[in-house]
Every structure is written in structure tokens, then in C-alpha cells.
Amino acid sequence: MITFSEKAKGITVASISHPFGTAEISLYGAHILSFKPTGQKDVLFVSEKSLFETGKAIRGGIPICWPWFGPNVNKNLPSHGFIRTKNWNLKSIHEESNQTSISLEYSSTSETLAMWPYDFQVILTVLVGKTLKMTLTTINLGATTFSITDAFHTYFNIEKIESAAVVGLEGVQFIDRVGEKTLREQIGKISITGETDRVYLRSASSTIHDYAMNRKIIIDKTNLSDTVVWNPWIEKSKSMPDFKDDEYQRMICVEAGSVLDNPIVVPAGQSVTQEMTITPIIENGL
């Protein structure tokens, strides 16, 4: 079943429910807010202080960073691009007994052309079943090639940060973006013990091990070369007005992206498809 409601002024949310679980998707930002497989806690974290205001980004869930990842300070443009703060159009819904898919689309406008001079259409299809699959298609409607950096900036809900780890990125080179940027190599699993902002370059799938919740979350990706791992920790949390001071203990961002020096090139008239699948598995004694 799928129902629509207005969460806040100008912010419509689609609520999906079927035997395998529930999900909530905001048409504002094509932003997934919740994914709860039956019998499990939410896989996604949303800050209790998140704003739900048009023009402002939602803090949590799965923001889509596009057509650039990170700040765009030179031109004083919004961090992580502009589609996370736009209302998308509903394109289609398909309901089956054990899964539901919803497609949303957003196309260039005079406002986006002023920020980024390319005609485009983006289509996001979200498939909700035992897993959550997101497929993002970027279509170049113009006459010149463009390139993008982008990410599914997923905020995962974890029981407590000290009993969680990210595995699967051992031996991968990463850019450590806290303080002076350095290029390092990951030794062993990733445990978070301080502010963390890292880009694991050309990385494959990774898995969050939430030992306190006895849950593994596998993050698979296609055509998204990098993995960003982010936790603001104590001081940065305090400086974020839309995030509670202690919430860094209950979340970790593991983001599937094509970021920094690994852009996606989309020739004129062509399209590129990128995918992320999230598979949560309860495993007692993890």
C-alpha cells in the first residue's frame, strides 16, 4: 500500500507498506526518510532537529548530492548540489505483493540553469522490498557533454557508535578530510573514535557491523566509484543547528558516490545510471 501525506508545508511524503516492511520517501529532494524491514529498527537515521522546510536540506535519511558533491565555495552555491532541496515529480508507482517501486523525476529549470548551465533530467527509482534499491539515471538533454560528482549520502541508524564498524574497505586508499588533507591506506576495519570525514577511493561494497543491534547492513553500489565515511563527532555536532549534540553516537554516514576527482561524464543526448542497494541482515552473535 502507498499513501501520501503532507509532512510540512510543501513537503509531501509517500509512505509505503507491505509484508516485508515500510518506507517513507519525501518528494522534496527525492529523499528517503525511513526504511524499516519487518521486525527491525529503522535502517536510516533522521535527526530530531532536522528542518523540514523548503529551501533547506533534510538532516538524515538519504539526501542525494548532485550535480556536485561537497561545497561549491567559489560560486557561493549550495553544498552538495541543488536537487536535495527541490520538489520532484511523481512519475510512476508499481506495487507487487512483496515489493513496491516508486519513480520520481526532476528536470532543469531557469533557476538550475543559472547555477549549472546544462539541460538535464534525473530519474530516481526506489525499490522497497527486503532490500532498498535506489537507481539514479542522469540524462543529458543538452548539446554539450557535462560531468557530475554525486552521492547517495546515507545516514545509517546505529545503536551506539563505539560498538559499530565498517568492514570491506581494508587496504583501500582514502583521503582523510579532517584537518590537513592526507592520503592514507585503511588498515583493518573502520572504527569511529573522533571526527571522521574520509573518501575511500575506487572502493567496492562495504558492510556496517552494528554489534549492539546484532545487525549487518551491506551497501552495494554500481557506477559509484567511492565510499565516503562521515561522523561529525562532538564539536562539529555542537556547531550544526539541525543536529542534536549527542546524535553523533547513533548515526554513521556511509555514502556511495562518485566524488572529488572521479566524476561521471554524460555525453550530450546520453544517460548514465548509478545504483545503490542496502541489505540489512539480523545476525545474532555478530
Ligand code: BG6
Ligand atoms: C559529508 C561530507 O558527505 O557531508 C562532510 O564529507 C559534510 O564534509 C557532510 O560535512 C554534511 O554536509 P551537509 O552539507 O549536509 O551539512
